[in-house]
Amino acid sequence: xxxxxxxxxxxxxxxxxEETPRIWQTSLVGVNATREGVSWDLTKNQSGCGxxxxxxxxxxxxxxxxxxxxxxxxxSSGDRPHCSLMAYVTDGEAETLFMVTLKSSRKYRNLSxxxxxxxxxxxxxxxxxxxxxxxALTVSGVSSIMTDRADKDLILRRIVGAHPHxxxxxxxPDAEVISxxxxxxxxxxxxxxxxxxQL
Numbered sequence: 570x571x572x573x574x575x576x577x578x579x580x581x582x583x584x585x586x587e588e589t590p591r592i593w594q595t596s597l598v599g600v601n602a603t604r605e606g607v608s609w610d611l612t613k614n615q616s617g618c619g620x621x622x623x624x625x626x627x628x629x630x631x632x633x634x635x636x637x638x639x640x641x642x643x644x645s646s647g648d649r650p651h652c653s654l655m656a657y658v659t660d661g662e663a664e665t666l667f668m669v670t671l672k673s674s675r676k677y678r679n680l681s682x683x684x685x686x687x688x689x690x691x692x693x694x695x696x697x698x699x700x701x702x703x704x705a706l707t708v709s710g711v712s713s714i715m716t717d718r719a720d721k722d723l724i725l726r727r728i729v730g731a732h733p734h735x736x737x738x739x740x741x742p743d744a745e746v747i748s749x750x751x752x753x754x755x756x757x758x759x760x761x762x763x764x765x766x767q768l
Contacts, residue, residue: 627766630754631663633706634690638731640708642668643687644679651675655688656732658724664768666708666749667715667724669739677714677745684712686749707755715746724748 642655653676655668666688670677680686691705715721724746725739738744756764 625766626756626764627754627768630706630756630764630766633692633704633756634659634663634666634708637690637692639690640666641689642676643689644676644683644712645685646679646682651679656728656735658727658731664751666710666751667728668747668749669725669728669735669744670747671738671741672743672745677747680712680714680747686710686712688749702759704759705757707757708749708751709753709755710749710751712747712749715748721746 638656638658640655640657642653644651644653653670653674655670657666657668659666686709688708688710689705690708691703693700693703715724725744728746729736729739751768753768754766756766758764
């Protein structure tokens with residue numbers, strides 16, 4: 570396992586032969602070091618010397634996607650953004666999200682013209698009133714409309730199972746399943762700690 574060393578006198582993390590500037594934040598338990606495309610959660614190793622890289626932050630991001638089921642979906646047409654509160658389910662790897670909407674909706678029209686979307690998932694309902702303890706995950710991806718009938722029916726059953734109140738919508742004659750393939754994830758933990766990952 571690679572070892573990373575933080576110099577308390579500078580904003581650098583050293584790995585092997587390379588010394589590269591990083592954005593990092595000190596705390597009582599260690600250092601969070603982040604750069605575009607890669608993130609590490611760094612904590613002291615058992616000897617107390619240096620800092621040892623642990624599992625990538627992306628697993629934490631995916632867990633948040635799986636544990637939650639409500640997001641804000643941002644679509645756009647031209648220079649006009651549009652936000653929608655949506656219920657969703659994920660695939661097993663939390664790399665694709667599925668939602669249902671009607672062909673007559675503004676979001677459907679937007680996605681038909683511009684498949685690029687952004688979604689926001691947050692933990693405010695679990696923060697017990699502590700706004701400084703809220704995590705917010707911004708997901709960027711590309712949407713598509715599911716056309717395979719068998720796959721669409723399977724996803725609709727999953728959506729209704731997770732969100733029974735959507736049964737009438739899911740089985741409406743004009744209902745369509747939106748699939749969003751995740752491209753990037755940006756996790757903000759509290760006001761200042763941010764982690765970026767690209768799939």
